[in-house]
Amino acid sequence: MGKGGGCVPSKNRPPKGVSDQDLRNPESDGLVSDQNQTQTTQTNPIDHAIAQRQLRVFIVFYSMYGHVEVLARRIKKGVDSIDGVEGFLYRVPETLSSEVLEQMKVPKKDGNADEVPVILAERLVEADGLLFGFPTRYGSMAAQMKAFFDSTGPLWTEQRLAGVPAGFFVSTGTQGGGQETTAWTAITQLAHHGMLYVPIGYTFGAGMFEMDSLRGGSPYGAGVLSGDGTRKPSETELALAEHQGKYMAGIVKRFAQPSFRAPGLGLD
Numbered sequence: 001m002g003k004g005g006g007c008v009p010s011k012n013r014p015p016k017g018v019s020d021q022d023l024r025n026p027e028s029d030g031l032v033s034d035q036n037q038t039q040t041t042q043t044n045p046i047d048h049a050i051a052q053r054q055l056r057v058f059i060v061f062y063s064m065y066g067h068v069e070v071l072a073r074r075i076k077k078g079v080d081s082i083d084g085v086e087g088f089l090y091r092v093p094e095t096l097s098s099e100v101l102e103q104m105k106v107p108k109k110d111g112n113a114d115e116v117p118v119i120l121a122e123r124l125v126e127a128d129g130l131l132f133g134f135p136t137r138y139g140s141m142a143a144q145m146k147a148f149f150d151s152t153g154p155l156w157t158e159q160r161l162a163g164v165p166a167g168f169f170v171s172t173g174t175q176g177g178g179q180e181t182t183a184w185t186a187i188t189q190l191a192h193h194g195m196l197y198v199p200i201g202y203t204f205g206a207g208m209f210e211m212d213s214l215r216g217g218s219p220y221g222a223g224v225l226s227g228d229g230t231r232k233p234s235e236t237e238l239a240l241a242e243h244q245g246k247y248m249a250g251i252v253k254r255f256a257q258p259s260f261r262a263p264g265l266g267l268d
Contacts, residue, residue, distance in 0.1 A: 055085045055252050056126065057245075060119055061133035062092045062144040064106055067171040067226045068133045069116070070233050071241040075131060075169065075222065078245020085249040088127075090119035092148040121152040129252035130166040130195070131244070132186070135226070136178035140185040149189045162194030165251050169222040169244060175214070183220035198251050204243050210236055217241075 057079045063069035072089055079087030091109075094101070109115055124130065134145040155161050168183040183199075190197050201219050202208045208219070215236050216223030222241040224233045233241075 055128045055249075055256050057085060057087045057129040057131060057248055057252055058090055058119070058124065058127035059087055059131045059133065059245075060090045060092060060124075060148075061169075062135070062142055062148075063133070063171075064104075064135060064142075065226065065229050066107065067224050067229075067233065068135055068169070071169050071171070071222055071224055071237070072116075072131075072133050074238045074241040075133075075245035075248075078242035078247075079249045080245075081242075082246055082249035082253065085128075085252055087245060087249075089116045090123075091116045092144055093118055093120075095144050095147050121148065121155060124152065124155065125160045127164065128256055129198075129248055130161075130164060131169065131221075131248055132166065133169040133171075134182070134186075135171040136173075136182040139178040139181040141182060152193070156193055159194055163255075164193075164195050165198045165248065165255055166190050166195040167198040167200070167221050167244065167248055169241060170216075171224045171226050172216065173226055173228070175225060179216055179223045179225075180218045180220055183218070196255075198248060200240075200244050200247050203247055204240055207236055207240060207243075215240075 059072050059075055059079070061068050061072045063072070076087035076089055079085055096104075132145065134141045137143065152161070168186055170179060170182040172178045172182065187197055199220050200222070204217075208217075213234060213236070214225055215234060216225045217237060217240040222237070222244045224237045225231060
């Protein structure tokens, strides 16, 4: 049947004894194939940008005597171990005066070669994922971290953090001092922003059931028991922190798949 749809024989029909394959033009056939492929592989420029750039997890913390900072650095190691994701360490502003900090014998942080920079709230929109770390004060977050969350009001007004994965890691002085409640009570901050809370659950495996030694951390996130301030994090606590970094990096990669969300701008 010809191209016109009638019964007139097509002028392009091959003679008897000659197959269609014998008459193919590789050059023109290839051109048609390329055109079809171009039409079916067009992508959204935003999706392409998400797929190409390095994803970012901001590890934002407050650490008075250094315990939370140790966890933060180990979490960054975990994040950086996942291909395509990079962790960035940031400290929230201090609210206590230098005189008070000196009386509390808080180690000075200024001038250190590896000092972590202070972050302002508006920079949070640059992250694809957020992990917040802080010590406990009577079972909830320290005032310095609460003050930082309070400063995110302008972001809340425009819901700039909606849809961003976020989680917590903590430090407490005792076993019953708030390893779970400190993270639990902080979830309200994420809820008002529309962020997606990402706990680690029991994904750490056997390490979550370790009973032979003191260990911080919970299904809500990594944790360290600081005691009177002299206790160092155990290897299990550090390993859990590194696992949380890996876990969050994996979640961020999943949520950053093309056409799912524009980083820092909530859900599409």
